[in-house]
Amino acid sequence: MDEFALIERIRAQxxxxxxxxxxxxxxxxxxxxxxPAGQDIxxxxxxxxADVHFPARADAELIGYRCLMASLSDLAAMAATPAWALxxxxxxxxxxxxVTALARGMGEAATAAGARIAGGNLAAGPLTITVSxxxxxxxxxxxxxxGAKPGDAICLSGPVGGAAAALKQIDLAASKPGxxxxxxxxxxxxxxxxxxxxxxxxxxxxxxxxxDGLLADLGHVAAASGVALHLESAxxxxxxxxxxxxxxxxxxxxxxxFTTAHKPLMARSAVIGEVASGSxxxxxxxxxxxxxxxxxx
Amino acid sequence: MDEFALIERIRAQxxxxxxxxxxxxxxxxxxxxxxPAGQDIxxxxxxxxADVHFPARADAELIGYRCLMASLSDLAAMAATPAWALxxxxxxxxxxxxVTALARGMGEAATAAGARIAGGNLAAGPLTITVSxxxxxxxxxxxxxxGAKPGDAICLSGPVGGAAAALKQIDLAASKPGxxxxxxxxxxxxxxxxxxxxxxxxxxxxxxxxxDGLLADLGHVAAASGVALHLESAxxxxxxxxxxxxxxxxxxxxxxxFTTAHKPLMARSAVIGEVASGSxxxxxxxxxxxxxxxxxx
Numbered sequence: 001m002d003e004f005a006l007i008e009r010i011r012a013q014x015x016x017x018x019x020x021x022x023x024x025x026x027x028x029x030x031x032x033x034x035x036p037a038g039q040d041i042x043x044x045x046x047x048x049x050a051d052v053h054f055p056a057r058a059d060a061e062l063i064g065y066r067c068l069m070a071s072l073s074d075l076a077a078m079a080a081t082p083a084w085a086l087x088x089x090x091x092x093x094x095x096x097x098x099v100t101a102l103a104r105g106m107g108e109a110a111t112a113a114g115a116r117i118a119g120g121n122l123a124a125g126p127l128t129i130t131v132s133x134x135x136x137x138x139x140x141x142x143x144x145x146x147g148a149k150p151g152d153a154i155c156l157s158g159p160v161g162g163a164a165a166a167l168k169q170i171d172l173a174a175s176k177p178g179x180x181x182x183x184x185x186x187x188x189x190x191x192x193x194x195x196x197x198x199x200x201x202x203x204x205x206x207x208x209x210x211x212d213g214l215l216a217d218l219g220h221v222a223a224a225s226g227v228a229l230h231l232e233s234a235x236x237x238x239x240x241x242x243x244x245x246x247x248x249x250x251x252x253x254x255x256x257x258f259t260t261a262h263k264p265l266m267a268r269s270a271v272i273g274e275v276a277s278g279s280x281x282x283x284x285x286x287x288x289x290x291x292x293x294x295x296x297x
Numbered sequence: 298m299d300e301f302a303l304i305e306r307i308r309a310q311x312x313x314x315x316x317x318x319x320x321x322x323x324x325x326x327x328x329x330x331x332x333p334a335g336q337d338i339x340x341x342x343x344x345x346x347a348d349v350h351f352p353a354r355a356d357a358e359l360i361g362y363r364c365l366m367a368s369l370s371d372l373a374a375m376a377a378t379p380a381w382a383l384x385x386x387x388x389x390x391x392x393x394x395x396v397t398a399l400a401r402g403m404g405e406a407a408t409a410a411g412a413r414i415a416g417g418n419l420a421a422g423p424l425t426i427t428v429s430x431x432x433x434x435x436x437x438x439x440x441x442x443x444g445a446k447p448g449d450a451i452c453l454s455g456p457v458g459g460a461a462a463a464l465k466q467i468d469l470a471a472s473k474p475g476x477x478x479x480x481x482x483x484x485x486x487x488x489x490x491x492x493x494x495x496x497x498x499x500x501x502x503x504x505x506x507x508x509d510g511l512l513a514d515l516g517h518v519a520a521a522s523g524v525a526l527h528l529e530s531a532x533x534x535x536x537x538x539x540x541x542x543x544x545x546x547x548x549x550x551x552x553x554x555f556t557t558a559h560k561p562l563m564a565r566s567a568v569i570g571e572v573a574s575g576s577x578x579x580x581x582x583x584x585x586x587x588x589x590x591x592x593x594x
Contacts, residue, residue, distance in 0.1 A: 044327030
């Protein structure tokens with residue numbers, strides 16, 4: 001099956017009617033999008049390499065779902081409304097069944113997030129999935145890592161550590177889409193809290209998605225905001241089957257960490273610590289290093 | 298050198314002051330862009346694989362320049378003004394010198410096109426460069442492949458075949474940035490005609506960039522527009538050292554093909570044929586197949 005026939009198979013999986021803002025979808029030199037008036041655009045790119053970021057032998061639909069949702073998670077972290085994604089796929093062989101399942105998983109994730117896959121690129125090479133995601137929010141309302149202020153609470157949108165626990169405890173290459181255990185779901189079905197976006201825009205001071213582990217990611221917030229973050233380990237909500245270490249250093253959760261001084265928002269989140277003047281991360285009163293995953297270390 | 302240190306080296310190469318519309322540049326979960334009011338956004342993604350899309354042993358600065366400019370070429374084809382690019386880089390080793398040179402070449406290309414590299418991703422893996430590019434144009438003015446009308450002239454923005462000739466005739470891995478021959482420039486320094494964009498928006502009916510060879514790319518225009526394209530081989534402007542076959546089937550030129558009925562625009566372009574009712578490509582009166590490069594054939 002050649003490149004253009006494969007692309008047709010992929011397009012057939014991308015969901016129903018195009019949204020009104022998608023002026024031109026896949027199949028031209030580029031997609032054309034008409035954002036609502038007065039919006040800023042958030043834009044991010046992530047690569048997922050076989051057997052580095054996902055088990056290559058795993059179910060293609062699960063891989064597709066996870067890669068797209070993990071990418072869209074960056075938009076949740078900025079309190080942006082997901083809009084369009086572009087997908088560059090390189091794979092060793094033009095296996096139509098595999099590619100169709102991958103596209104189906106991506107289409108499901110896009111639909112769940114309210115996003116649309118608007119274009120892509122296909123090449124023969126080592127299995128790699130690169131996703132560019134774009135979203136919008138009213139001008140000036142997006143969250144960055146740099147806005148945390150002393151006195152703010154440090155909050156999580158949900159339990160963490162599940163994906164790292166799944167990686168350690170389960171053969172994820174054997175997972176089946178319709179039969180996922182809670183631990184398998186932690187890894188294969190990340191659920192960035194897109195619905196929190198309006199409230200985060202109004203009331204949060206900073207946000208980041210948890211892709212590299214709580215310590216590494218909150219380390220970025222502390223550095224970018226020029227503050228100290230004091231965490232209480234007992235307050236960190238652990239996913240079923242996860243240890244504290246999975247949560248602190250494991251990564252891959254795609255839950256959201258944010259800071260806020262707004263009581264109602266705190267009340268609906270897990271408050272795991274407090275922002276203070278100073279620098280660095282502090283866990284139960286002790287200064288700690290960032291210990292997240294770094295490539296090339 | 299670890300991931301974050303490398304990213305710092307890359308950022309240092311990306312050019313001077315950020316444009317006003319770049320609200321938040323590299324270093325957060327995503328970039329934030331504020332497009333001018335009333336614009337549509339064009340958005341495209343391309344992957345470049347070592348020893349498929351460029352010689353892996355070539356000069357990194359040349360590779361960076363070419364990959365970014367070839368990506369931006371999609372925006373020229375839609376008559377969009379280049380704005381921001383995201384770059385996902387996977388490479389086997391964290392070689393700081395190589396990566397810095399690559400980023401320098403990308404920064405040069407971005408500056409030449411009036412674009413800005415607004416974010417990226419770095420991973421350890423097979424050498425692959427994936428670029429997502431975004432640009433804008435007043436709502437409703439972008440070119441697609443589908444607008445060619447019987448009676449329009451088929452035009453090229455410049456000579457073609459040079460990149461294919463260079464691939465055949467030269468060891469491109471030996472090219473040096475400061476000492477490029479005209480043939481080497483054809484390959485390493487693609488020059489999409491960004492300055493034509495305002496005129497194309499007003500007067501062209503379709504556009505496409507020449508990445509897969511004249512026949513394959515114009516075949517897309519004929520199919521998307523539901524027309525026949527009649528080409529005259531003698532009218533096709535050949536780059537120095539290029540054969541007609543290089544131009545027809547070679548690809549990698551990143552010149553622009555467009556259709557128009559506007560005489561002044563024709564006068565400043567190479568008119569290579571005419572749009573007619575019917576279907577398919579016709580060269581010197583004979584029906585021809587598309588013969589461009591396809592992955593997985």
